[in-house]
Amino acid sequence: MSIDIEQIVARILAELRQEGMTPTAAESSSAASVIKRDGGELVIDLADPTEDGPRHAMGVDNPYDADALRNLMATTSARLGVGRAGPRPKTGTALLFQADHGVTQDAIYGVVSEEVRDHFNLFTVTSKVADRAEFLLRPDLGRLLSDESKKVIAERCTKSPDVQLCVVDGLSAAAIDNNLRDIYPVIEQGLKSAGLSVGTPFFIENGRVGIMNDINSIVKAKVIVLLIGERPGLGIADAMSAYMGYDPQPGKSDADRDLICMITTHGGTNPLEAGAYIVEFIKRMINYSASGVKLREVAGD
Incomplete structure (x- = not known):
């Protein structure tokens, strides 16, 4: 039995949208996660995690003292206040880490x-x-x-x-x-x-x-x-x-x-x-x- 990966991905994203866990295309004008068809091909657009907005965004949901956390994050380039998705890093955090790691590899090699x-x-x-x-x-x-x-x-x-x-x-x-x-x-x-x-x-x-x-x-x-x-x-x-x-x-x-x-x-x-x-x-x-x-x-x- 053949499996259509694109259909599976589309179905999962649709379920996530129903649960309010990912934005729709209309909500994603700022280049957050978007899935759409373009000439029959599947296209996924993601916000650039290296831009100032995503890089310095507070990822902790409902922090106890948001101002204190924001001030602490402003004092260092260390990855503070990134939050988590259960025991794992959030998607944006993981993407930024991979992007930064790619830059270091380019510099070294x-x-x-x-x-x-x-x-x-x-x-x-x-x-x-x-x-x-x-x-x-x-x-x-x-x-x-x-x-x-x-x-x-x-x-x-x-x-x-x-x-x-x-x-x-x-x-x-x-x-x-x-x-x-x-x-x-x-x-x-x-x-x-x-x-x-x-x-x-x-x-x-x-x-x-x-x-x-x-x-x-x-x-x-x-x-x-x-x-x-x-x-x-x-x-x-x-x-x-x-x-x-x-x-x-x-x-x-x-x-x-x-x-x-x-x-x-x-x-x-x-x-x-x-x-x-x-x-x-x-x-x-x-x-x-x-x-x-x-x-x-x-x-x-």
Whole structure:
């Protein structure tokens, strides 16, 4: 016996409407759940859960203190007040989670656009990672330049500058695509105004933070700055970090570095503001010939 899935779906939706659990097409002008026929095909329209309305809507039915819950939800991007359908999340909550998860996957597996690289005349080198899958499994290889990349950097980069700027995809290509155009010119102009020389910038594919040690063993800069994509979250997937180190060399660790994180226009530090702050940090590093824990010790912080 053949089963018409479309008829079953239509029958279930009709029963739900009779029980007042789902809107009719006439009630769904705001793009809530709609089922209709279009040229003989079944079409289901759902509200976009990523829009501000659905994303910030209170999902708790008849809350004890609606104002208090609304105020609490406004203080964080965490998924508060989403409600539930029995022991399960509501459909809108589940769809939003899946949509946000999809954005994080795009950020992690995405590729920084050629347009952005060309805009800043960035040539590309790679770490010792073979592909993106290995990059996620072998952070240690992402901290080392490939042998060919070492040769390219040695041939193309100015040696012994005050500052060497590097752009790294890290764990979010979106962080570079969305923020580099704003932050890079601020850093470049700020360093020029401070009278600091800047080395030849380049892009590193599949790189981790520790790769700055390998880079500086070649270019011999006073300060290395990595603009790198952060690990994406379910709320924000395009945040950038700026890792900075004074004279980084093989063997140095995070204790020898400084960091400005969460650089994004989506609830973090604005890229323009972060660029100015990075310049001030660099000037301070050069002034004290230190970074990380040592900078705090000598500067008395």
